[in-house]
Amino acid sequence: MKKEVNILYVDDELLNLELFALVFKKKFNVITADSGLEGLKKLEENNEISVVISDMRMPGMNGVEFISSAKKKFNNIVYFILTGYEITEEIAGALNKRLINKYF
Template sequence: MSEKPAILYIDDEEANLLLFRISFEGEREVLVANSPEEGLQKLMENRDRIRAVISDMHMPKMNGVQFIQKAKESVNDIPYFILSGYAYNDEIDQALKDNTIQKFFTKPFNRAEIETHLKEAS
């Protein structure tokens, strides 16, 4: 078992999953899921190890905010973030105000910015 802090990243595009994993795997154990359903499964299976969750916003069947709302029903003691190539919108604004998410990041992502917020949140 890894001693690195684990994070879970959910995105429906394989290239984004690969890029995220390569970018963060040096300091962290990176778990990835290519759908909200798989993300929920991995979160449940690894709930004792995962220290933060980052989700894409636009995915089939369930968007990132909806995924996080569902995930927080079971695991509410870790920080959740949205990473999206789309613009900031009212749903994301409300999720920030409600503390559903801690931060909204844009693609292409800034690794240092995300790492700073992950360290602050843990």
């Protein structure tokens, strides 16, 4: 079975990256990055990514900052924020500006 959807998952925690890839690799082509900067690099290298899921709390560049930067060049991608915390003003603002499609 051909995997039609390419998902980029960005998280600074290696275990989360490994678990995400393990769970979803049967149905999706999963690409991982351990920082916002690496996520931007992966987007440059792979023009077939159609979904990006990013952790919110990462050192250097948080999820909203990463997605704001990515969306300037890759605006045809669906973006999601993944967080273990309550919604923040920054996430609410990103939802209102339609930078992200959903957070969970």
